[in-house]
Amino acid sequence: xxxxxxxxxxxxxxxxxxxxxxxxxxxxxxxxxxxxxxxxxxxxxxxxxxxxxxxxxxxxxxxxxxxxxxxxxxxxxxxxxxxxxxxxxxxxxxxxxxxxxxxxxxxxxxxxxxxxxxxxxxxxxxxxxxxxxxxxxxxxxxxxxxxxxxxxxxxxxxxxxxxxxxxxxxxxxxxxxxxxxxxxxxxxxxxxxxxxxxxxxxxxxxxxxxxxxxxxxxxxxxxxxxxxxxxxxxxxxxxxxxxxxxxxxxxxxxxxxxxxxxxxxxxxxxxxxxxxxxxxx
Amino acid sequence: xxxxxxxxxxxxxxxxxxxxxxxxxxxxxxxxxxxxxxxxxxxxxxxxxxxxxxxxxxxxxxxxxxxxxxxxxxxxxxxxxxxxxxxxxxxxxxxxxxxxxxxxxxxxxxxxxxxxxxxxxxxxxxxxxxxxxxxxxxxxxxxxxxxxxxxxxxxxxxxxxxxxxxxxxxxxxxxxxxxxxxxxxxxxxxxxxxxxxxxxxxxxxxxxxxxxxxxxxxxxxxxxxxxxxxxxxxxxxxxxxxxxxxxxxxxxxxxxxxxxxxxxxxxxxxxxxxxxxxxxxxxxxxxxxxxxxxxxxxxxxxx
Numbered sequence: 001x002x003x004x005x006x007x008x009x010x011x012x013x014x015x016x017x018x019x020x021x022x023x024x025x026x027x028x029x030x031x032x033x034x035x036x037x038x039x040x041x042x043x044x045x046x047x048x049x050x051x052x053x054x055x056x057x058x059x060x061x062x063x064x065x066x067x068x069x070x071x072x073x074x075x076x077x078x079x080x081x082x083x084x085x086x087x088x089x090x091x092x093x094x095x096x097x098x099x100x101x102x103x104x105x106x107x108x109x110x111x112x113x114x115x116x117x118x119x120x121x122x123x124x125x126x127x128x129x130x131x132x133x134x135x136x137x138x139x140x141x142x143x144x145x146x147x148x149x150x151x152x153x154x155x156x157x158x159x160x161x162x163x164x165x166x167x168x169x170x171x172x173x174x175x176x177x178x179x180x181x182x183x184x185x186x187x188x189x190x191x192x193x194x195x196x197x198x199x200x201x202x203x204x205x206x207x208x209x210x211x212x213x214x215x216x217x218x219x220x221x222x223x224x225x226x227x228x229x230x231x232x233x234x235x236x237x238x239x240x241x242x243x244x245x246x247x248x249x250x251x252x253x254x255x256x257x258x259x260x261x262x263x264x265x266x267x268x269x270x271x272x273x274x275x276x277x278x279x280x281x
Numbered sequence: 282x283x284x285x286x287x288x289x290x291x292x293x294x295x296x297x298x299x300x301x302x303x304x305x306x307x308x309x310x311x312x313x314x315x316x317x318x319x320x321x322x323x324x325x326x327x328x329x330x331x332x333x334x335x336x337x338x339x340x341x342x343x344x345x346x347x348x349x350x351x352x353x354x355x356x357x358x359x360x361x362x363x364x365x366x367x368x369x370x371x372x373x374x375x376x377x378x379x380x381x382x383x384x385x386x387x388x389x390x391x392x393x394x395x396x397x398x399x400x401x402x403x404x405x406x407x408x409x410x411x412x413x414x415x416x417x418x419x420x421x422x423x424x425x426x427x428x429x430x431x432x433x434x435x436x437x438x439x440x441x442x443x444x445x446x447x448x449x450x451x452x453x454x455x456x457x458x459x460x461x462x463x464x465x466x467x468x469x470x471x472x473x474x475x476x477x478x479x480x481x482x483x484x485x486x487x488x489x490x491x492x493x494x495x496x497x498x499x500x501x502x503x504x505x506x507x508x509x510x511x512x513x514x515x516x517x518x519x520x521x522x523x524x525x526x527x528x529x530x531x532x533x534x535x536x537x538x539x540x541x542x543x544x545x546x547x548x549x550x551x552x553x554x555x556x557x558x559x560x561x562x563x564x565x566x567x568x569x570x571x572x573x574x575x576x577x578x579x580x581x582x583x584x
Contacts, residue, residue, distance in 0.1 A: 011315070012315055177392075180387065180392075181392070181393055183349070183354045183387065184385075184387045184390065184392075184393035185393060185405075186354060186380070187352055187354065187380055187383075187384075187385035187387070187456075188380075188393075188405055188406035188409060188455060188456065188459075189377060189380055189381065189406050189409030189410045189459075190405075190409055191377075191409065205395065206393075206395045206396075206405065207395075209395035210392055210393055210394065210395050213392075213441065214392055
């Protein structure tokens with residue numbers, strides 16, 4: 001049952017996107033996420049769609065694996081869409097599309113909901129392109145490297161990155177362990193799939209307790225192993241894998257930056273000349 | 282194999298004395314993904330009731346996958362599997378009935394303990410299989426005494442306060458309490474000291490000989506396989522490569538070593554003797570038995 005949890009969902013490959021520097025990918029993903037909020041009209045959304053599909057295609061990711069990431073935010077999507085549909089008031093003089101007592105639905109509301117829906121979906125898809133093409137280890141290296149400037153402010157960058165990478169590296173083994181404990185309890189007749197809410201919640205006790213005990217045991221073992229090797233985080237450490245920028249990073253970076261410069265420009269123009277219909281709707 | 286080609290097993294006849302009957306069992310992890318891995322390849326095997334079967338093979342050879350099929354922790358993807366007369370390749374087998382009959386002891390079973398007291402932990406399985414409350418304590422007592430623990434001393438203790446060996450025995454009792462007809466064990470002696478190993482193996486052998494429990498034991502320790510099993514299945518790359526008695530199997534020294542497995546020391550010794558013209562009886566497997574046989578040979582030649 002825990003095989004479905006898509007965490008550290010790295011999809012092995014050797015595409016252009018896979019080979020890019022994780023730091024650049026991280027920055028570009030952030031740019032993408034910010035950029036999405038500057039998209040105002042469906043026309044520009046169409047461009048973003050094509051752009052995103054192109055990236056997915058270049059990364060040679062199956063579309064299914066990218067779409068799978070949306071599953072996690074379905075509740076959020078439905079909720080925000082409904083709220084927007086029901087609570088957006090129309091522009092002045094607009095007739096409601098459908099009304100019942102105090103509930104009124106306007107075309108403006110529908111459009112608003114659709115845009116927010118698209119924004120959230122693209123946000124998740126964009127970030128999952130990053131996690132699908134970058135290993136968790138590379139990602140933590142990227143975070144560490146990007147946070148380095150904070151060291152001047154006495155921020156423990158290395159320790160922070162260490163905590164992150166340890167957490168990430170423990171997840172697969174915790175999933176494995178969970179799997180194993182579930183099997184062991186199932187073999188003793190445990191039943192996780194029937195009964196009411198309370199019965200089901202109770203059924204998880206025989207999984208959670210061994211899991212917690214095991215988690216503490218592992219943490220202690222690791223701490224001992226690190227101590228016995230005189231691990232010290234604060235001293236200057238070098239990295240086994242040195243990250244270097246290549247032509248791919250410049251090309252990829254240029255394309256994404258150029259695209260979103262366009263998006264930002266359009267946003268500015270639309271605000272200035274609101275009458276350019278296709279930019280606004 | 283596409284769906285249209287799927288073989289139906291409605292006409293399969295299961296041998297009468299079979300505890301486990303597998304035919305063309307095939308399994309792939311994460312099918313249709315870049316992580317796809319075929320773990321079982323066309324495995325066909327019959328294990329008779331009351332047999333003590335050891336399964337060996339190095340890591341990734343499919344032995345754990347095979348073993349987990351037996352109580353439907355892994356569902357049959359392709360092929361036919363019948364355990365104690367119950368067809369478990371159908372879509373919805375009666376899992377409770379199946380799992381009550383098959384006790385499964387995983388690697389490091391002490392990591393599955395969770396309850397406040399030893400008694401509650403041993404009763405967990407009994408409770409799940411709907412054994413009456415007043416019967417449970419007696420069954421738990423039997424099981425704990427079977428594994429050599431003093432019931433009155435240990436029943437109120439927290440399982441987390443016990444020593445490693447005691448924990449393992451409590452976990453084992455939790456499985457044995459259900460009085461399974463088949464006992465499946467994945468490396469039951471891993472991480473134990475020599476004495477703990479012997480105790481567990483003696484217990485298992487007793488269950489097998491006296492109570493007629495069918496035992497399937499996955500192991501990496503060829504010496505314990507050699508001394509205890511009636512029959513050895515050697516897994517390699519998802520298939521059963523050899524299926525023989527231990528004595529027959531370990532005569533194939535070169536083949537065994539080529540599979541990264543060890544030849545048990547007593548088997549190697551007997552093989553060497555045999556090459557020099559001294560034949561030791563099939564049934565002499567432990568150091569003591571072989572010693573006695575050698576002494577007997579010596580006496581015979583002295584006369």
